[in-house]
Amino acid sequence: MHDMYHPVFGIISEQDPFRDLITADHVARQKAEIALIARYLAAVIDGTEDPANIELPGQRRCAYRPDLIDKPAHPFAPMSRTDADGVVWDLQPPGTTPNSGDLDDDEGLWRPRMTASMCKTRYERAVLKRLEAQRRHAEMAAAYGEADPRTIAAKFELRKAEEAQSKALKDADSPNMRAWESHGRWRANEGHEEYKASRRTRTEANVDRNASQDEKDATAKRKAAARAKAYRDKKKAAKAKV
Structure with missing residues (x-):
């Protein structure tokens, strides 16, 4: 008798005191699995029952949840980022066809704005x-x-x-x-x-701005003097009333 391998307990030594018990359990499990497989094949071939009702070894059943299976785990959320050159990149929705110049990384497909x-x-x-x-x-x-x-x-x-x-x-x-x-x-x-050049209709100015500047300055001084005189006259009239 030699060492044997068990799918759960690993290698079982020849001197293991529980070797016979473990071996008997393993054989029983194997017989039950073989019986399930034979039942499944009979259901498929003969149509005696629905094969979907037979749970094969290692097969787990779970309830169908459309709200979890048919929807993505994380819904798409628009995102933007700016690189060192000031270019703004927008995250594209899943399934977007890449264009020339797009960037694809772990977060998804990025496109320059x-x-x-x-x-x-x-x-x-x-x-x-x-x-x-x-x-x-x-x-x-x-x-x-x-x-x-x-x-x-x-x-x-x-x-x-x-x-x-x-x-x-x-x-x-x-x-x-x-x-x-x-x-x-x-x-x-x-x-x-x-x-x-085609929009220009004159080649020289209408007036000589340098020559007219002195006249503008003199006019501005006269207006300033007139405003100052009017202000002084207004103050004198206010004092006379008092």
Whole structure:
């Protein structure tokens, strides 16, 4: 007789005084497990009973809780953070498709917040306003609830921003709008000086400012002297009444 291994007690020595008792218990357990497995196979093959009612060895049953299983353990909460360069990053909801430039870490998917300097077209500016309205509505809903007047007002602004974005998307397909935006980019960059020069209608000032400065100073002195004299006359009249 040699040492034997038990799944609960580990290796049982040949000299263990409880060896026979442990071995008998192990054999009995094995027989019971074999009987359950045979019953389960018979239920599957012959259909004598529902296999789901048979608890196999090592199988635990638990009550089905839809409120715990079907919902995430931690609901998504909007978060933002700012890096050393001053760029604001927003945490995206689960399931968001990553874009170029996104950052993925243990907390989730982070996306840099769009700023006005990134917007080159009317549609991009409309998208920026819609994102800002959406973020404001989410913050109000999380802080005060959907029924609060502040949340309702934020939702109304979000709806307006979504409509403006849809209109900007339709206008982007117009040749006139594309030409107008192209001219605006030229006017703001390489054509800035030329555009400013085309708006000038005079090459010299209407009057010589240096020559007229002395006259302005003399006029200011006369007005100041007149105000001082009127103040003194008013005080003298007040004293005479007393």
